[in-house]
Amino acid sequence: MPPRPESTSTLSTLLADSEPAPKRTRIRKEFAASFPVLIAVTLGSGLGIGSLPAFTLPLFIGPLHDAFGWPKSEVGMAYSVLTAMIFLCGPLAGRLADRLGARRVIAVSVVLFALAMVVTAQMHGSIGWFYGGYFLLGLGGAGTTYVCYAKILSARFDAGRGLALGVMMTGPGMMAVLAPLFLPAFIDAHGWRIAWLALAALALLPLLLLFGLVHGARGTQVASRHAREGASVAAIAEGATLGQAVRMRQFWLMIAATFLIMFALVGTQINLIAVLTETGSSKAEAARLTSVLGLSMLVSRIVCGSLLDLLFAPLVGATVTLVSALGMLLAAQGGIAGALTVIALGISLGTETDFMAYVASRYFGLRAFSEIFGWIFGFMALGAASSPLWTGMLQHALGTFRTGLYLSSALLVVAAACIAALGRYPAAYGHEASRAQGGAPEAA
Structure with a gap:
């Protein structure tokens, strides 16, 4: 059985770092030794299934409507197909990454992901073909999610893991x-077909970096560094199995939190311009503020990642989430600058994935990290997919977004x-995290 988390300590203990200078030195050493790996996984996450088809789909809706006459709303439903496949296939990809090595799973999945794009580019009159293409994207590309890339980073970064995960998540941004x-x-x-083929070629780019820069998939370099610093090599690979994790309350708390956050926020993000105009912004100002959302997400990933390495992660995560709650409440009241609403939305959306990856590695270790995080990430995708549905239905029924903002x-x-x-x-799953709470690592 995995060790039971100890009782919550006082705030001063949670914020304590008994060896700040040595820890900063370890962070610098980790980044110096594994910076090429960080570049590879950042690019990979930006060109993977969690990013490339999602952020490019809106740009294909108009051309596909013009080419085939498909209703734009039906074209957009392909995103629901994709998120459903991420929910179903993410845990399986994580399980394979834990057993076969994340780099192998990513390499195969990148090729299948690119081939699925080529198939999608061949579609003709039926929108079912388009949905089938996104089904194949989700099936073949399941190993290109943050689940597998976070496994590679977590095996190489310990003292600087939070910042490394934050940097990785700038790829999708x-x-x-x-x-x-x-x-x-x-x-x-060049037309939408050639554009799909170009994206397929672009999706293959991470393969070059994975094989050129990422040597091995189990973090032997970082493990040996920790061993020289007095840490147990065995502790780096220890952790709970999925069966053990589901019997820990932390697993279900993470699933509940990540589902609720995405369920609460993504609908507002999708309807951001309408929400801002209803709550006091002009249409021109609302359009300009959409760029603020992307910027706040990028900045929050780096800032939050750094804070995760310095402070107790649940304290950081709870604070960020409460700030977003306050932003939604103020937006519902109206009469405030729209930028405040957008920033509150962006910091939570910008930190959710890397925060959950970080705490999953700390509470469950790295033994079955990808499989466990795969389930957490799957419920994140489920919350994101269902959020626009309830937001839209509530707005249609009441004629306003304000009630949704309160909820x-x-x-x-x-x-x-x-x-x-x-x-x-x-303490057994990470000596750096244990030390940041004022505790000592368990001896191997």
Whole structure:
């Protein structure tokens, strides 16, 4: 059985770091030794299933409507097919990554992901073909999610794991920023079929970095460094199995929190311009503020990642979630600058994935990390997929987004309570995290 988390300590103990200078030195050493790996997984996450088809789909809706006459709303439903496949296949990809090595699973999945794009580019009159293409994208590309890339990073970063995961998650953020700048012009010049083929070629790029920069998939370099620093090599690979994790309250608290956060926020994100105009912003101002959302997500990933390495992670996560709850509440009241609402939305959406990856590695270890995080990430995708549905239905029934904003604020408070209830890390699964709480690592 995995060790039971100890009782929650006082706030001063949670914020304590008994060896700040040595820890900063370890962080610098980890980044110096594994910086090429960080570059590889950041690019991979930006060109994987969690980013590339999601952020480019809106740019294909118009061209596909013009080519086949499909209703734009039906084209957008392909995103629901994709998220359903992530929910179903993510845990399986994680299980394979834990047993076969994340790099092998990613390499195979990248190839299948690119081939699925080629198939999608061949579609003709039936929208069922398009849905089938996104089904294949979800099936073949399941190993390109953050689940597998976070496994590689977590095996190489310990003292700087939070910052490393935050940097990795800037990959999808950059895709969200760059795709609208370049892809529409490419589609206009060459057509949507060639654009899909170009994206398929782009999706293969992580293979070069994975084989050129990532040597091995089990973090032997970081393990040996920790061994030289007095840590147990065995502790790096220890952890709970999925069967053990599901018997721990932390597993279900993480699933509840991540589902509620995405369920509360994604619907607002999708309808952001309408929400902002209803709550006091002009249409021109609301359009400008959409870029603030992307910027706040990028900045929050780095800032939150750094804080995870310095402070007790549930304290950081609960605080960020409560800030977003306050932002939704103020937005529902109206009369405030729209930028505050957008920033509150962005910091929570920007930190959710890397925060959950970080705490999963600390509470459950790395033994079955990808499989466990695969389930957490799956419920994250489920919350994201269902959020626009309830937001739209509520707005249609009541004629306003304000009620949804109040409800979102309440759901975020519940999510913050779930995060705050996680308790202390099990010391056996990470000596750096244990030391940050004022405890000593267990001897091997």
